[in-house]
Each structure stands twice: as C-alpha cells, then as structure tokens.
Amino acid sequence: xxxxxxxxxxxxxxxxxxxxxxxxxGLQLAAGPKMKDLLEKLTRNRFIGxxxxxxxxxxxxxxxxxxxxxxxxxxxxxxxxxxxxxVIFGANIGTTITSVLIxxxxxxxxxxxxxIGAVMMLYSKKKRNRYIGQVILGFGLLFQGLHTMSGAMxxxxxxxxxxxxxVNAKSPVxxxxxxxxxxxxxxxxxxxxGVLQALAMQGLMPLHFAAFLVCGINxxxxxxxxxxxxxxxxxxxxxxxxxLIFNLIGAVIFIxxxxxxxxxAIIERVAPSPVFxxxxxxxxxKVVTGVLLLPFIDWxxxxxxxxxxxxxxxxxxxxxxxxxxMVGSPAVITLQVAREVQRMSxxxxxxxxxxxxxxxxxxxxQASQIRExxxxxxxxxxxxxxxxxxxxxxxxxxxxxxxxxxxxxVINDLEQIGDHAIKILEQAEQCHESGxxxxxxxxxxxxxxxxxxxxxxxxxxxRFLVQEITVEQWISIRKKGRKIIKRVTQxxxxxxxxxxxxxxxxxxxxxxxxxxxxxxRIVNHASNIAEVVGADALAEADRRRKLEKAQQExxxxxxQKQ
Numbered sequence: 086x087x088x089x090x091x092x093x094x095x096x097x098x099x100x101x102x103x104x105x106x107x108x109x110x111g112l113q114l115a116a117g118p119k120m121k122d123l124l125e126k127l128t129r130n131r132f133i134g135x136x137x138x139x140x141x142x143x144x145x146x147x148x149x150x151x152x153x154x155x156x157x158x159x160x161x162x163x164x165x166x167x168x169x170x171x172v173i174f175g176a177n178i179g180t181t182i183t184s185v186l187i188x189x190x191x192x193x194x195x196x197x198x199x200x201i202g203a204v205m206m207l208y209s210k211k212k213r214n215r216y217i218g219q220v221i222l223g224f225g226l227l228f229q230g231l232h233t234m235s236g237a238m239x240x241x242x243x244x245x246x247x248x249x250x251x252v253n254a255k256s257p258v259x260x261x262x263x264x265x266x267x268x269x270x271x272x273x274x275x276x277x278x279g280v281l282q283a284l285a286m287q288g289l290m291p292l293h294f295a296a297f298l299v300c301g302i303n304x305x306x307x308x309x310x311x312x313x314x315x316x317x318x319x320x321x322x323x324x325x326x327x328x329l330i331f332n333l334i335g336a337v338i339f340i341x342x343x344x345x346x347x348x349x350a351i352i353e354r355v356a357p358s359p360v361f362x363x364x365x366x367x368x369x370x371k372v373v374t375g376v377l378l379l380p381f382i383d384w385x386x387x388x389x390x391x392x393x394x395x396x397x398x399x400x401x402x403x404x405x406x407x408x409x410x411m412v413g414s415p416a417v418i419t420l421q422v423a424r425e426v427q428r429m430s431x432x433x434x435x436x437x438x439x440x441x442x443x444x445x446x447x448x449x450x451q452a453s454q455i456r457e458x459x460x461x462x463x464x465x466x467x468x469x470x471x472x473x474x475x476x477x478x479x480x481x482x483x484x485x486x487x488x489x490x491x492x493x494x495v496i497n498d499l500e501q502i503g504d505h506a507i508k509i510l511e512q513a514e515q516c517h518e519s520g521x522x523x524x525x526x527x528x529x530x531x532x533x534x535x536x537x538x539x540x541x542x543x544x545x546x547x548r549f550l551v552q553e554i555t556v557e558q559w560i561s562i563r564k565k566g567r568k569i570i571k572r573v574t575q576x577x578x579x580x581x582x583x584x585x586x587x588x589x590x591x592x593x594x595x596x597x598x599x600x601x602x603x604x605x606r607i608v609n610h611a612s613n614i615a616e617v618v619g620a621d622a623l624a625e626a627d628r629r630r631k632l633e634k635a636q637q638e639x640x641x642x643x644x645q646k647q
C-alpha cells in the first residue's frame with residue numbers, strides 16, 4: 086500500500102466524515118423544530134422516550150445531535166435526567182442506521198445525489214429546499230467517500246503482512262483498544278464502523294476480529310460527548326456519563342459473548358455479506374444493551390449522581406437554563422432562551438411588586454433583596470445578549486433567527502423595567518427618610534396602577550413566550566396601555582387637587598409624581614415588547630386600516646357621483 090493509496094484513503098475518510106456531518110446539519114435545519122416538538126411532547130414516559138430517541142436519531146443520523154438536544158431540554162427544565170436517559174438509550178440504537186445504509190451499498194447513485202444536491206443548494210430560492218439539497222449532497226458525499234476508501238484499501242489484498250495480521254488477529258484486548266482509539270480520533274462511531282465496512286468490502290475484515298473492534302468503537306464514541314460536556318453544566322456531564330455507561334456495559338456483555346459463544350459464527354451464517362455481518366453485530370450490540378438497561382434507568386441515574394454529586398447551593402448569578410458551552414442545535418435554542426427570559430421576567434416583576442409595596446406600605450425590608458435582584462437582571466441581560474451573539478454566528482432556521490432578533494429587544498426592555506423598579510424603591514426610601522406618608526387615596530391610586538402595570542407585563546410576556554399576537558390581542562394590549570396612561574394622568578390631576586387642599590406636602594408630591602412617571606414608562610416598555618412580538622399583527626392591522634380607508638373613500642366618491 087503506497088503513499089498514493091494512503092492519501093486516497095485519508096481523502097475518502099475526510100469526504101465520508103464531511104458528508105455525514107453535512108447531511109446531519111441539513112436534516113437538523115430542515116426538521117429541527119419538529120424534532121424538538123416531538124422530543125418535548127413524547128418523552129414524559131421513559132419507554133416512549135426510548136422509541137422517540139431512536140426515531141429522531143434515525144432521521145437526523147446523529148446520536149450526538151440527539152444528545153445535545155436532550156441536554157438542552159434538561160437545562161430548560163422540561164425533562165429530568167431519567168427521561169433523558171431513555172432518549173439517550175434510544176439514540177444509541179438509532180445511530181446504527183448509517184451502517185445499514187452502507188451495507189445496502191448505494192454508492193452507485195452517489196454522483197447523482199451530489200449533482201442534485203448541489204443544484205438544489207445553489208439555485209433553490211426557498212431555504213427549506215436548500216436544506217433538503219444539503220441533505221442529498223451530504224448523502225452523496227458520504228457514499229462517494231466510502232467508495233474512495235474502499236478503493237484505497239484494495240491494495241491491502243496483496244499485502245502479505247496485513248493479510249497475516251488479519252488471519253491471526255483474535256485478541257479481544259487488541260481489537261477493543263484499536264477500535265476505541267480509531268473512534269476517539271475520528272470522533273464518530275458511524276464513520277469508524279464505516280471504515281471497518283470499507284475493509285470488509287475488500288474481504289479484509291473477518292467478523293471474529295471486527296466484533297472486538299466494534300465494541301471498542303462504541304466505547305470510543307463516548308469521547309465527543311464527554312469532551313463537549315467537560316466545561317458544561319452538571320446535568321450535561323451526567324448525560325455524557327450515561328452515554329458512556331451504556332456503551333461500557335454493552336462492551337462487557339458482547340466481548341465475552343464473542344469470545345465464548347458461537348455468536349459471530351451464527352451471524353456469518355445468517356448474513357453471508359461481510360459488510361452486513363458488521364452492521365448486524367453493531368445493531369445487536371446497541372439493541373440488546375438498550376433493552377437490557379431500559380428497566381434499570383433509575384439505577385443508571387443514581388450512578389451519575391454518585392459520580393457527579395448534586396451541588397448544595399448555586400449562585401443566582403448564572404444562566405439556569407442556557408448552557409453557553411453547548412451552542413449548537415437550533416431545535417432547543419429557542420426553548421432555552423425562552424426559559425431564561427421567562428426567569429428574568431419573573432425577577433423583574435417580583436422587584437416591581439416589592440418596590441411598589443415599599444413605596445405604598447413604607448416597608449423597606451426587601452430593599453437589599455431588590456437591589457441584589459437588579460444585579461442579577463443586569464447579569465442575565467449581559468449573558469443572554471452574549472449567548473445570542475454566539476448563536477447568530479451559526480446558520481439557523483428563519484423562525485429561530487426571527488426569535489433571536491425579537492429576544493434582543495425584549496431583554497433590553499425588561500432591563501429598563503427593572504431600572505424603573507429601582508427608581509420606585511428610591512422614591513420609597515426618600516419618603517421613609519423624610520417621614521412622609523401618602524394619603525389613603527394616593528396609596529390606592531399607586532396600588533391600582535402598579536397592579537395594572539404588572540397585568541400588562543404578564544400579558545405581553547405570555548405573548549412573547551408563544552411568539553404569537555393576533556390583531557385582536559394587539560388591540561387589547563394597546564387599549565390596556567392607554568387605559569393605564571389615562572389612569573396615571575387622572576392620578577396626577579388628583580394629586581394637584583390634594584396639593585390645593587393641602588392634603589399633602591410639596592415633597593410628597595415630588596416622590597408621587599416621580600413614581601407615576603416610572604409606572605408610565607413601564608407601560609411604554611411593555612408596549613415595545615408587544616410591538617416586537619406582534620410585528621406581523623401590526624402589519625395586518627395596518628393593512629386593515631388602509632383597506633377600510635379605501636372602502637370609505639370609494640363609498641364617498643360613489644355618493645358624490647350620485
């Protein structure tokens with residue numbers, strides 16, 4: 086095997102890896118949101134989650150991508166580790182589909198797929214069609230790479246030392262170590278098994294040795310998740326450990342079976358093709374391990390908590406749902422961001438309630454907590470903004486990109502609302518220091534306006550989370566905002582009357598008016614959020630107004646002619 090064959094082999098391997106990765110990315114972009122919805126809705130039952138994990142991985146052809154989505158769901162708080170374990174087990178089985186496709190040997194249509202995929206990517210106007218083109222192109226490149234690898238290995242048939250090694254290679258330790266190193270280097274179990282199948286195409290990989298290599302490859306496949314979770318949150322680390330436990334237990338089961346039972350001989354009789362034999366053994370490894378471990382999910386989860394204990398306390402200065410070290414799958418980005426923004430919104434609303442209570446009830450017991458919460462809000466604003474900047478660097482579906490742009494504006498307005506809560510607190514402190522106390526009517530007005538502000542904020546944040554505002558809902562939100570502003574104006578008028586009647590002092594009036602201004606500005610920021618989320622509804626409302634105006638003008642012109 087000369088230098089040219091080695092270069093050809095490396096080129097084919099690179100093409101295979103690129104094609105598999107490119108196809109997986111295209112499938113995620115084309116079907117990512119649907120995969121997210123499927124995982125989110127159907128994984129409440131761990132057994133169904135097992136099947137869903139298998140199905141999703143069959144579709145997107147990457148157990149790593151499925152595991153990343155699962156980690157995102159764990160961080161977002163909608164899936165616990167036991168549910169995630171079932172999905173990870175299923176994902177391990179789903180990843181065997183690549184070996185089945187290779188065994189079917191459809192490399193003959195690879196050039197056609199490359200041509201069709203390239204044309205669709207270059208000339209399709211719709212993004213979805215370009216994503217489908219990416220899938221087809223990646224599929225073609227994958228099999229073209231496999232064909233190139235197989236051709237590069239053909240000289241090994243005549244290389245006596247290699248033939249002698251293969252004939253005499255029966256050491257399970259050697260096979261396991263070589264397989265683990267091969268997968269750790271390539272960073273893909275599907276690609277590593279593909280290399281074995283390429284050798285098998287040339288009759289250079291007997292199953293009695295390939296079985297040990299496959300066991301090592303599966304254990305080595307845990308390297309990418311472990312490396313990606315190295316600096317990640319604890320739940321992500323536990324998910325990577327679950328992945329490793331699955332494959333280690335599989336190796337413990339199948340290495341002795343391959344050594345001391347006629348398992349490989351039975352597979353050779355069932356599947357005469359060496360390529361199919363490797364694929365069948367790979368499938369058996371994953372399926373049998375998954376079925377055996379599924380009833381023991383709770384035990385596996387407990388093991389991960391022993392390896393990575395739960396922390397007794399975690400600082401509020403952290404992203405609770407977003408993991409910045411795992412920017413990747415578009416399918417879970419929106420969910421993580423939504424949960425983090427929801428958390429930020431909750432802190433802002435709590436601060437507004439407590440600051441208003443301090444102003445109205447002369448209770449400053451929460452003052453230090455309000456200021457601490459405001460620092461957390463500022464921290465979250467900075468961190469979420471940074472995360473969104475990182476996310477914007479990757480290609481995302483149009484709906485996800487739109488959501489990211491909307492979120493930039495929302496967190497800025499939430500941060501501004503938080504600032505106004507601090508201003509209200511400062512007015513409360515000023516009243517307390519000077520011994521001022523509002524009249525009962527002034528307190529009632531402040532309480533009413535505060536309640537209306539919070540109701541408005543709740544309403545717009547609810548619309549943000551579902552990313553939908555109808556024209557009617559937008560009109561309702563705008564009416565509510567106008568009602569609050571009108572109520573603020575009325576409160577200011579009432580205040581002037583109290584001043585005239587000397588029911589309150591000038592200094593009291595200053596803090597009262599400043600507080601009303603803050604409540605009024607909060608309405609503006611809440612309306613800004615509604616405008617960003619309801620851009621489509623605003624466009625529809627504008628279209629309706631123009632249509633009504635045109636109809637009125639036509640009616641007037643018709644009446645004038647008559």
